[in-house]
Amino acid sequence: MRAIIVDDERLARQVIKEYLADFPEIVVAGECKNGRQAVRMINDEQPDLVFLDIRMPGMDGFEVLEHLKSVPRIIFSTAYNDYALKAFEVSAVDYLLKPYDEKRFAKAVRRVLQERSMRTEEFERVVGLLQEVRQTSKHPTQVFVRAAKRIVAVQTKDILWIEAEGDYAKLHKADGWFLCNLGVNALEQRLDPSTFVRVHRSSIVARQAVKQLVSDGEGGYVATLQNGASVRVSRAYARKVKELIW
DSSP, rough: EEEEEEOOHHHHHHHHHHGGGOTTTTTEEEEEEHHHHHHHHHHOOOSSSEEEEEOOSSSHHHHHTTTTTSSSSEEESSGGGGHHHHHHHTOEEEEEEEOOOHHHHHHHHHHHHOOOSOHHHHHHHHHHHHHHHTSSSSSOOOEEETTTTTEEEGGGGHHHHHHEEEEEEEEEEEEEEEEEOOOOOHHHHHHHHHTTEEEEEEEEEEEEGGEEEEEEESOOOEEEEESSSSSEEEEEHHHHHHHHHH
16 A cells, blocks of 8 residues: 655654654655645656645645545644544544544554545535635636546546436546536536536536537427537527527
């Protein structure tokens, strides 16, 4: 198991490395002293586990999570216990309140070794919180989704269209699709209306992805997208869609 240590205090990083000496099955793949370094290293190395300090200058631990391509197992650590509830809401493997001793550290690591991959319900909680936590703008530039045993960020600029899939939604890109734990209604409220337009009770399209609109003979349209996909524009949305796109 490969791990990365993220903490702005050199001594704290050293303590973790010393405590990990009792766990030869875990190899330290790298260490970072701030959030920006952590994002780059975690995205490049794709570790199994990250020891993540929450309160760091510039970018805190929760902001680091928002910028990851996929989210590994996390053991949060901090001197501020007011972060504990949120840490567990993100389904952290464990939460270490500084100063912690070797026994408490070992307990957290053993949990990681016993459960190397997140359970389905943990995935859903992580994805849900990542949709909510610390949005830097009114309209998000990425949406978090499950992909096999990973959590990945889909850039909204890459989404061509969205269709309902039960209580969830499929985000269609040029090279495939991802299932999002948010429904079409929730996505419509979050996404930038100058970029995305509702075309059906079950569908949303990116305006720039529409190549042409053809009448369906029933007051609606069939939208052909840049990737060749066809999306129905219902009569209820037809007038608005035509005004926005053409």
